[in-house]
Amino acid sequence: MATVASLSFPAITQSSPERKIASRNLLSDSNAFKLPTTFSLHSISFRASNPNSNSRFVVHCMSSTTSDPPPPVAETKLKFLNAYKRPIPSIYNTVLQELIVQQHLMKYKKTYRYDAVFALGFVTVYDQLMDGYPSEDDREAIFQAYIKALNEDPQQYRADAQKLEAWARAQNAASLVDFSSKTGEVEDILKDIAERAGGNGSFSYSRFFAVGLFRLLELSNATDPTILEKLCAALNINKKSVDRDLDVYRNLLSKLVQAKELLKEYVEREKKKREERTEPQKANEAVKSYLAENLYTRK
Template sequence: MLVAKRFVAPTAAPRPKAAPAPRSSIARKAVATPVLAATFKPPTVAETKAKFLAGYQKPVASIYSTVLQELLVQQHFMRYSKNYQYNPIFALGFVSVYEQILESLSAEERAAIFKAYVDALGENADTYKRDAQALEQAANGLTPESLHPDANGNDVQKALASIATHSAAGTFSYNKFVAIGLFRLLELSGAKEPSALEKLVKAVGVKPEAVNRDLLMYKGVLSKLAAAKELMREFVEREKRKQAERDAAKAAKAAGTTESSPAQVQA
């Protein structure tokens, strides 16, 4: 404070120069936003997994649990990537994968696990379901030729246009669920020609090589899962037969004991 008095006292002229405080304050405010943004951190994979397990606490068969955990980890990184934006085609792809993986479970179980899974990613399970169903219904009434981006078109064309716009701007975060969603649209529209997939993929600005790679991986996962389900079915049937044999042996033993009891009483 002594220094401040000696600086201001001599004349009135230096006073305008001696007012850097407001500029310093503004400068601090200017950097406040990026500093706050930099402090934001998405949840960790462990936190996402924990949230899922808290949302669905019943045991899940190992063949399903393993695949679900792998998908959850992969989707965690998709969800919190820099350019991630929700898209109905992404939802269609994920819902298609999910339903095929857990098709052997009851509808009630599938719905409960689905909600816990999507909630764990900080998104809305009802939105996923609603958008996927809307695209399925719309695509059923389309031809392969009508599957093209159009911001003023139907729901499918608008969703395709959104991907195309972000791809052109370099802000689209591609992932395998988008590839599966695009493939599913072609299936629903009745496309038969392999060239239809390449045409659609190029129209939205996605690399055909990436889509083909992800579709092959997807088919591989389904094949492995089908084989695992078959092994489990055989195991369950074998266990049922063994249990039936054990029950029959117990019943026969009990019947033999009952038949011998009167003779023992007479003796």
């Protein structure tokens, strides 16, 4: 799996030209992580994609998990912003806001049901996105705020992702696909997914699920392209959908690398400019100090 380049930088203001370039490049081809709307982080409202329209609307979804109506997207976003109030560098925040909207819509579908492969996919995407974040503690705090805003358990996400990763490392291409003939906690999870996806229960395929499958293949060193096809067949998942979403995921990682490199160059230029501005000040201070010392000596 591609790894996002690690770098550290301070928050960039909305007005910086590099920020606009980075965000544009990052999201232009990533349709799976982009919604046909724009939103305001301050008003927590949605605006129609038509720039000449002043109408606002609230997205509602149907859910079978509760008798209460599902919350609007704006409420989920507000919960996230209230839980983590520190500024987030724009390159991270742009994608995080896109993801939380998308995951809200997944969560409140009638067919949604949490599963460990979905959790592994989201954790994989999140860790790749936040790789190189200035503070490791803040990175985890943002994760906690994000999952809790969706009324889910961040500890469960982490625990299930680690469980599946440990299991996958102990597998090979053959044993990974042959989960249905074996017993074990992870095998039972995969059997349950296969049964529900086959029509015997609620199952909602998602892009995070596709990334979770990819992560299982990666950790088990199942590099043969036919293994993904066999695994999808065993799980009753449409492989064409998985292929499409994995292409978008790889493209997202590539765009993240490009955007972070642009931002890194911007930060380095700004740092150099600040250093250049301080040089004359230091020279003036040295001259003043020299003159003061000599005048004092002469007196």
